[in-house]
Amino acid sequence: MNSNTLLFSRALRRVAPALFAALLLGLAPLRAEEAPVAQALAQAFEEQARSLALESARPADGLRVEIEVGRLNPRLRLASCAQVEPYLPNGFKPWGRTRVGLRCLSGPTRWNVYLPITVKVFGPALVASSALAAGTVLTDADLQEAEVDLAAEHGMVLTDAEQAVGRTLTRMVSAGDALRSSNVRARQWFAAGDTVRLVAIGTGFSVEGQGRAISVGLDGSQVRVRTESGRIVTGLATGEREVEVRL
Known part of the structure; x- marks a missing residue:
């Protein structure tokens, strides 16, 4: 039993x-x-x-x-x-x-x-300080912290202003609604053709280099990059003109 x-x-x-x-x-x-x-x-x-x-x-x-x-x-x-x-x-x-x-x-x-x-499941998160229309580009004034039900909807809640400021709402939110990854447009870190910094990470080491992006770099998305040697690698867009490659 x-x-x-x-x-x-x-x-x-x-x-x-x-x-x-x-x-x-x-x-x-x-x-x-x-x-x-x-x-x-x-x-x-x-x-x-x-x-x-x-x-x-x-x-x-x-x-x-x-x-x-x-x-x-x-x-x-x-x-x-x-x-x-x-x-x-x-x-x-x-x-x-x-x-x-x-x-x-x-x-x-x-x-x-x-x-x-x-x-x-309740925890701290960023919520809208007032009703916001779809297409709003978020600023600090639009945000405040409150306890919310993290499990109420799909999408990870945003907990830090750096995750939200400058991003565009994809749908209307009411005052007090939690801001989630599912209702903001993914941040674009670079465009196809931009030069990006490659950070290759393995067990106990990391190596940096440069390459040229083949595809648009949306936050957290997979992108392909052509290295200076001509090799094509795949990694995650993690920051301004930065791609992380896990080895």
Whole structure:
């Protein structure tokens, strides 16, 4: 029995004995007088879902996590089961709206259902100080720092003014909205044909040289560069006329 299954069993045994019996006999639509049992069972599922989500979310130090657990479909009729295991896919990081699986490991019928959860991860980030239209070129006056839900949307949040100032919004943002990499235009560090500095990095060493860019250098994008010897290498545009090549 793994740790998640053990935690689940302990959670169930902390509620009324009738609840544990109800799980063994199977879940079914409940009458009004059975509501307290249903509520206790939901709490047992919620406790285990929270524990598993917190363990898997792997938030960095200083970040605050809140987890909202939804409900199983009340119309579900599940066969009796002596051992229920909550799970997430291996390596999965549950941020934002997702699901925790619940599967029967020991019963006449093996079943698998999903419990909806929302994992919120709060941390400091740059937000818009006022409503900003698409096409706005960001300045210091447009920015302020606030705690935001990092998992609320796709795209990495911007945390430093250097990441934001001078970049163009691709969509409108409201006052207080987090500024993310997904709603600003990628910074262009150089144009095709520009001379760039090449920094080749290997284990325990780095070598610098020059070359001519074959493609436009957008921040963090792969670019091709022709070296002074005529060789073509591929690297990442990392700064003003700078390309990093990993060896």
